[in-house]
Amino acid sequence: MATLLRLDTATAFLAFNVLRADTVLSHRFSSASRRRITVSARTKPSPFYSAAVNSDTRRSFYSASASASDSSLAVLETEVDSFIDVVSTDNLPDNRIPATIITGFLGSGKTTLLNHILTGDHGKRIAVIENEFGEADIDGSLVAAKTAGAEDIILLNNGCLCCTVRGDLVRMISELVKTKKGRFDHIVIETTGLANPAPIIQTFYAEDEIFDDVKLDGVVTLVDAKHARLHLDEVKPEGYVNEAVEQIAYADRIIVNKTDLVGESELGSVMQRIKTINSMAHMKRTEYGKVDLDYVLGIGGFDLERIESSVNEEEKKDHDDHHHDHEHDHGHDCHDHHNEHDHKHEHQHSHDHTHDPGVASVSIVCEGDLDLEKANMWLGALLYQRSEDIYRMKGILSVQDMDERFVFQGVHEIFEGSPDRLWRKDETRTNKIVFIGKNLNREELEMGFRACLI
Numbered sequence: 001m002a003t004l005l006r007l008d009t010a011t012a013f014l015a016f017n018v019l020r021a022d023t024v025l026s027h028r029f030s031s032a033s034r035r036r037i038t039v040s041a042r043t044k045p046s047p048f049y050s051a052a053v054n055s056d057t058r059r060s061f062y063s064a065s066a067s068a069s070d071s072s073l074a075v076l077e078t079e080v081d082s083f084i085d086v087v088s089t090d091n092l093p094d095n096r097i098p099a100t101i102i103t104g105f106l107g108s109g110k111t112t113l114l115n116h117i118l119t120g121d122h123g124k125r126i127a128v129i130e131n132e133f134g135e136a137d138i139d140g141s142l143v144a145a146k147t148a149g150a151e152d153i154i155l156l157n158n159g160c161l162c163c164t165v166r167g168d169l170v171r172m173i174s175e176l177v178k179t180k181k182g183r184f185d186h187i188v189i190e191t192t193g194l195a196n197p198a199p200i201i202q203t204f205y206a207e208d209e210i211f212d213d214v215k216l217d218g219v220v221t222l223v224d225a226k227h228a229r230l231h232l233d234e235v236k237p238e239g240y241v242n243e244a245v246e247q248i249a250y251a252d253r254i255i256v257n258k259t260d261l262v263g264e265s266e267l268g269s270v271m272q273r274i275k276t277i278n279s280m281a282h283m284k285r286t287e288y289g290k291v292d293l294d295y296v297l298g299i300g301g302f303d304l305e306r307i308e309s310s311v312n313e314e315e316k317k318d319h320d321d322h323h324h325d326h327e328h329d330h331g332h333d334c335h336d337h338h339n340e341h342d343h344k345h346e347h348q349h350s351h352d353h354t355h356d357p358g359v360a361s362v363s364i365v366c367e368g369d370l371d372l373e374k375a376n377m378w379l380g381a382l383l384y385q386r387s388e389d390i391y392r393m394k395g396i397l398s399v400q401d402m403d404e405r406f407v408f409q410g411v412h413e414i415f416e417g418s419p420d421r422l423w424r425k426d427e428t429r430t431n432k433i434v435f436i437g438k439n440l441n442r443e444e445l446e447m448g449f450r451a452c453l454i
């Protein structure tokens, strides 16, 4: 599989990096505004490819990572070639239409929230894509909401968005954009209760048809306060994911709904459990999905300009919870937090199952400047080896000789980064990275990161 890493940057971060000398990278331009880079491996495929293009005014970096066996070289070349075909957004305002994914386990309150959004007073014209398993008609209440606020409601009911109807999603969004552009301001996609959000998120990056016109704004996950633990603690057969865990892991906003059905201590316990999976997402408790609309629309969860708030939120929480900096042997003030813990929780003895503690958050906060080349190699290798397990990552980096902060976000092997504002004179140049994923090894991540510091 080959994947696109899209980087717009004024400096050389993650630039032209070839891990194996026997790999040749080349690029060509198809037009002034649209750049196409072809990465070709003439000999054995390298585990990680990246390429850089230098424009007159600003440099844009597009990188691709690929994994393949030696025998699949031809396939690899085709894949890499087809992925690296991206419209440059250099110096252009991002006018793409924002899209929000609403996910959450069966019955958690997704449709209730959607109705709240559609009937809310936000002045936005919203197109809705509703994914239901085999239902013939749209929910009656949604039809009511259509008259109230939705610009368009499209039903995808012949399968699950994350599996069989992903192609349909691409076609529908393209069709919406083609036929109704200018008539709606936001797209809201409601997934089925059993959807894994990852492939849906990736669709927004992997599909040119969508990427050019629509940007992912955020993933909002509804959690049923009453039944969440049951689903989160369920152990799935080998090879199956726990959808409830996945939906929380990918969230930018978590709405703990149905709080009227639980007591304070049960609620506290479920919120704590959610935090161990995803400490980066904002969390709110509600009844009947009644949240401020700007909590769910205009999140900018995948927006590099908004990375700071989520990363800082994470750091703030950690400081509040357990502040434990320490000096390491290079003299950098570097600390990390791991929200996975050994869950010998109260249900363990009464049930025949324990929850999968594998999905958790790790954050690293560390002062000092990064050696660009080392950071590039480390991150590239990390994504190559662990991209399946790294669900989400976000961060702010301090790169040597770079006056701006470098901000990035990623979903599995998709990586997006760019220089952000200048470091202030009175500000400590502190790196902050948050990973959410499966079986993350805190020590390994911290050691790898520390080794990149100068």
Ligand SMILES: Nc1nc2c(ncn2[C@@H]2O[C@H](COP(=O)(O)OP(=O)(O)OP(=O)(O)O)[C@@H](O)[C@H]2O)c(=O)[nH]1
Binding pocket: 104, 105, 106, 107, 108, 109, 110, 111, 112, 113, 192, 193, 222, 257, 258, 259, 260, 261, 286, 287, 288, 289
């Ligand atoms: N008590 C209580 N019931 C709620 C709350 N929110 C939603 N419900 C009810 O829970 C049921 C399921 O809500 P939906 O919004 O349909 O949930 P959903 O996630 O869209 O459900 P699926 O599409 O089946 O996955 C409905 O009967 C809602 O009225 C809440 O905060 N408290």
